[in-house]
Amino acid sequence: MRPEVLFPLFAPIRSLPGIGPRLEKLVEKLAGPKVVDLCWHLPSGLVDRRKRPKIADLRDGEIVTVEVVVGLHIAPRLKRLPYRVHVHDETGEMQIVFFNPRADWLTKTMPEGATRILSGKVEFYQGQPQMTHPDHIVSPEEIASLPLLEAIYPLTAGVTLKPLQKATKAAVERAPELPEWQDGPWLKARGWLPWLASLHAAHAPESIDDLDPNAAARARLAFDELLANQLALGLVRLRMRRLPGRVIKGDGHLRAKVTSALPFALTMAQTNALAEIDADMGSDHRMLRLLQGDVGSGKTVVALLAMLNAVEAGFQAAMMAPTEILARQHYASLAPLCEAAGVRLELLSGREKGKRRTDVLEGLASGAIDILVGTHAVFQNDVAFKALGLAVVDEQHRFGVHQRLQLQAKGGAGTDILVMTATPIPRTLTLTAYGDMDVSRLNEKPPGRKPVDTRALPLERLDDVVEAMRRALARSAQIYWVCPLVEESDEIDAAAAEERYKHLHEIFGDVVGLVHGRMKAAEKDAAMARFEAGETRILVATTVIEVGVNVPTATVMVIEHAERFGLAQLHQLRGRVGRGADKSSCLLLYQAPLGETAAARIKIMRETEDGFRIAEEDLRLRGAGELLGTRQSGLPTFRIADVAVHGELLAAAYDDARMILERDPELESSRGKALRVLLYLFERDEAIRYLRSG
Incomplete structure (x- = not known):
């Protein structure tokens, strides 16, 4: 059973202020259905309203707070035109712009002759500064209500910042004090605060540096999440170890x-x-x-x-x-x-x-x-x-x-x-x-496997590639042509493959075969069998051939739109050639100009065939979420931790979890009991069932 102390965090998000039925669905899509999900939805930006320039010093695009005297209101003649309010200070004047406001509300909020403090984004229009729909309008007496530092959260269509800020603030306020599950000396060495203080700090950044994944508050929460993950896996492993196995020893x-x-x-x-x-x-x-x-x-x-x-x-x-x-x-x-x-x-x-x-x-x-x-x-x-x-x-x-x-x-x-x-x-x-x-x-290849010669060419040199294919066919080579990943959709990927198949079929005739994910299993097998038997010499394919396909006579791999593939995938595809005694080559066709990441991927592909080095680089370039492709990753999704950034913390969590389970496999000690709360907090309830007494 989940401990009672966590009940407030596992209430539905509709129990938070400002979340009605319409917003509930949208916020659930954005963060999740429970109060705790908003605790893990951390700020992605920060608005600093401490800047108080004069009108003459305003710069385009800045978010500022200005103290001004309200002047003339100019209501629009036509409904679609903006409502303008002139304001000034001793250095100059500017306009405040509203679309479709209620005029009575505006005259009450910004009466002529009154001093007001406005906060929002400045934009220049025809050389003059203006502010459209200020985020805050307060009188000098109300200055205390103006948030000088404001956390900006990731949003989704239909969710605006104000209600999300309000709900998140309420969610964080519901978080209870919890027993400390981290090792005291480790916390001290890292300079980390207790869990609750870290959660509050992560939602109240004071500078851009506080948004960094390695900032103290965020790193502490990330480590908590990684420890929960490693502890849960450790408990599964422990249970496996306890279940009786069978001694299996053959005679060879x-x-x-x-x-x-x-x-x-x-x-x-x-x-x-x-x-x-x-x-x-x-x-x-x-x-x-x-x-x-x-x-x-x-x-x-x-x-x-x-x-x-x-x-x-x-x-x-x-x-x-x-x-x-x-x-x-x-x-x-x-x-x-x-x-x-x-x-x-x-x-x-x-x-x-x-x-x-x-x-x-x-x-x-x-x-x-x-x-x-x-x-x-x-x-x-x-x-x-x-x-x-x-x-x-x-x-x-x-x-x-x-x-x-x-x-x-x-x-x-x-x-x-x-x-x-x-x-x-x-x-x-x-x-x-x-x-x-x-x-x-x-980590070594069987003897006899030759390195694959990898080259990169821009797509506009397609005619040269076709010529090179003619030469390869003349020396009886077999060729894979892998079509671009258009998006994670078999249908669109198949259309791209069919298009390329038609083009190559017009040039080379019936030696061209086709295989893609939309075909029936029997059709796929037949197409593969024809290629394996050498009846077709060019196989146009989508990434269905990525894993395990083995045709030793195939020596050329052409990957079209290589810039759309991840490194691990490019490496897998290249591994389909170089399986026989003949020299093999892989051609990466790309759409110029190449982005920085795509260029880095292609460079690594040309430098090495070491899959483990390629995987490390892929993680660095793409982050963990995408590493194994969205469809089949099966990786745990982390809310706070980022494995690409927090690798060192993950290794520490792994070591810590192992040590805990060696000393206290049932989590019965005082730290063990606190760790049970951690497992529930990060919804690793499954693991707790593996405890004999849990």
């Missing part, structure tokens, strides 16, 4: 058959990762391990050898892929190796129907199938294994944690989980997205 006879059938020796990184996986599988707790490997680092082979370990020990294994194309591809690449080892491998996707599907389900239930490769279809209720020992999940960020737990449930007690990702993730993000897992990294 199937592995030996596969390794002798491989055309290359394992890299040192692969050998090390396997040793870590074997140690986890051989222990009596459940494995939850992330296998991070750059494009082409040989993750699939490691996953297969791990699955064979389970099969040798009398268990079954399953491998989950996020798309049908990828599942079929994994199946195709694993089939010859499984055959060499005498292991039964099957595929299950949404397209297996009728007798074929029934046979697979029976084989799984009886234990006749050793390894299953599948898509989301594996989650369906009628899919039951006889003894699932290991589940491998590919591209985890496309599956939620819940699906991971669902998969575990299929194995009854103690299924080991190995998660693979080809998206190199910076260490800071690995902590936030995968903090509940142990991590193995594959």
Whole structure:
């Protein structure tokens, strides 16, 4: 149960002054449905009204506070014209402009001959200063009511600043004193205030510096949020450790058959990762391990050898892929190796129907199938294994944690989980997205993979590119042409791909194929199969080919409008070539002139093929929110913390959370009880259920 002290913060926002039914919906869209959401909606700007110049010293575009004497009111002849009030001081005069005001209100607020203090933005019109709709109009006696420093908040269509300021102020005032959950010496070393004082300070900036994410008040709140995140992940991890696992130790006879059938020796990184996986599988707790490997680092082979370990020990294994194309591809690449080892491998996707599907389900239930490769279809209720020992999940960020737990449930007690990702993730993000897992990294490429020659060209040189394609086709190369990301919409992206397909088809004829996200699965597979078989030599595609597509004979990658893609995506796409023995190249076509960030991305692509370096740069250039693409990020969204800025705080939160859970795994100490309040405050209630007594 949420502690009573937090009830005021979890009341609906409509309980705040000035938030009626219309505003409630808009503010909910902007910040969230609860009072606490407005506490986390921090100012993005600051108006300083302490400046009190004379009229003669006014500058265009400044926000100022001026003391003036009210002169003539000039009401408009026509309704659409402005109402003007002349004002002056001893140095000059200016006009105050109103559109559609109530004349009686104006004459009462600004009577002729009276002294008034006006605050607002000055604009020059025909060389003369004027102020349109001042933010504040007060008499000298009311000067105390004029906010000299005013926080500006991010807004959305239909929400104006005044009511939002009023509601946010009320929300912050409702925040209670809470027990201190941070370590005293750490707070002191950082020079941070208690939680409540920090919240008040963050909403009352005194200078532009206070808006900086690293300003003391904001950094303290960001650390609180990161600690709640790391503590929650730590509790999930602790629970996993406590749940009984199964000791899975194979004798290596199937592995030996596969390794002798491989055309290359394992890299040192692969050998090390396997040793870590074997140690986890051989222990009596459940494995939850992330296998991070750059494009082409040989993750699939490691996953297969791990699955064979389970099969040798009398268990079954399953491998989950996020798309049908990828599942079929994994199946195709694993089939010859499984055959060499005498292991039964099957595929299950949404397209297996009728007798074929029934046979697979029976084989799984009886234990006749050793390894299953599948898509989301594996989650369906009628899919039951006889003894699932290991589940491998590919591209985890496309599956939620819940699906991971669902998969575990299929194995009854103690299924080991190995998660693979080809998206190199910076260490800071690995902590936030995968903090509940142990991590193995594959940071070398298998022998024989050649570097990809990467070049950049402006789009106006399209004709030169077509000529170069002719030459490539003459030496029997195969070419990917990836079309621009127009927006996060399959429909518009598909239209762009169809357009380019028509253009290239007119030039090169039937050797051009097309694949995009709007096609039916069977059409996509057929288009991919024709390209793999070499029937089509140019494949025009949207980013559906980004992950895992493997055609070793393809040696040229053209990415159109490269400036629209993130670094991680460009790197993934480039990884589709350079998989065979021939020299490969990647051409980044961009629309000139390039913006600063896009230019930086293209420069990094030309400098390095190291996915981990690329990921760190991508984080620096784009921030965490966009790093894995909006659609499939699966990353926790932070309200205050920014992982790109607060990496050092995240590492500290990770260490702190680990230390807390080692000393006080049930959060029973006085700091532990305060930390429970922190978890509720940041809505990590799920984690509290994992406490034995919680």
